[in-house]
Amino acid sequence: xxxxxxxxxxxxxxxxxxxxxxxxxxxxxxxxxxxxxxxxxxxxxxxxxxxxxxxxxxxxxxxxxxxxxxxxxxxxxxxxxxxxxxxxxxxxxxxxxxxxxxxxxxxxxxxxxxxxxxxxxxxxxxxxxxxxxxxxxxxxxxxxxxxxxxxxxxxxxxxxxxxxxxxxxxxxxxxxxxxxxxxxxxxxxxxxxxxxxxxxxxxxxxxxxxxxxxxxxxxxxxxxxxxxxxxxxxxxxxxxxxx
Numbered sequence: 001x002x003x004x005x006x007x008x009x010x011x012x013x014x015x016x017x018x019x020x021x022x023x024x025x026x027x028x029x030x031x032x033x034x035x036x037x038x039x040x041x042x043x044x045x046x047x048x049x050x051x052x053x054x055x056x057x058x059x060x061x062x063x064x065x066x067x068x069x070x071x072x073x074x075x076x077x078x079x080x081x082x083x084x085x086x087x088x089x090x091x092x093x094x095x096x097x098x099x100x101x102x103x104x105x106x107x108x109x110x111x112x113x114x115x116x117x118x119x120x121x122x123x124x125x126x127x128x129x130x131x132x133x134x135x136x137x138x139x140x141x142x143x144x145x146x147x148x149x150x151x152x153x154x155x156x157x158x159x160x161x162x163x164x165x166x167x168x169x170x171x172x173x174x175x176x177x178x179x180x181x182x183x184x185x186x187x188x189x190x191x192x193x194x195x196x197x198x199x200x201x202x203x204x205x206x207x208x209x210x211x212x213x214x215x216x217x218x219x220x221x222x223x224x225x226x227x228x229x230x231x232x233x234x235x236x237x238x239x240x241x242x243x
Contacts, residue, residue, distance in 0.1 A: 013028060032057075
């Protein structure tokens, strides 16, 4: 139940700008008032409506023509891994997972730099100084945890995860770009699905599925997948997803 202040939060619309995912298009974003009192409870409600956060800022795409960004979530009780995902799970059974409080951890930051320099070179994220890196992953009003994936003590991946009222939200995952054989990005999602179910929560929220963008279309391989479209959550069919 939201209080009066939470029910009266204001929203603002940005001017059109170049889209980060589909460069030939313009994007418009709706932001929740950054000076209003955001909370885990209010954010949980907004996630149900298709919102997402970056640091303390809560937003959703609101482009006048394009509708390619689809908020996506996995109903964990009905999730069925495909053959590739089952193999990925088996391949990473040696990994240990530890929950770490948010904050600056030098080892994690070094891994983040290696990951972004190889996987997202030219996008700007590889140049984030420690302060910007922390503000991107963490927030001051929610419940965020950093999950470390290690093999024989070596840090291979980190998943920043928000704990919501009715689910988990995958904020960002980065991993050792040299460990390509492990498919660590896929494994991190599979582990978060399992953790969501273990906590007795119904959904893992994955942010935005963008079918036309290769970096964001991988989410369609996790089935069944639901997307928020036309004001409600509905099953997304991915006919081309691998089996």
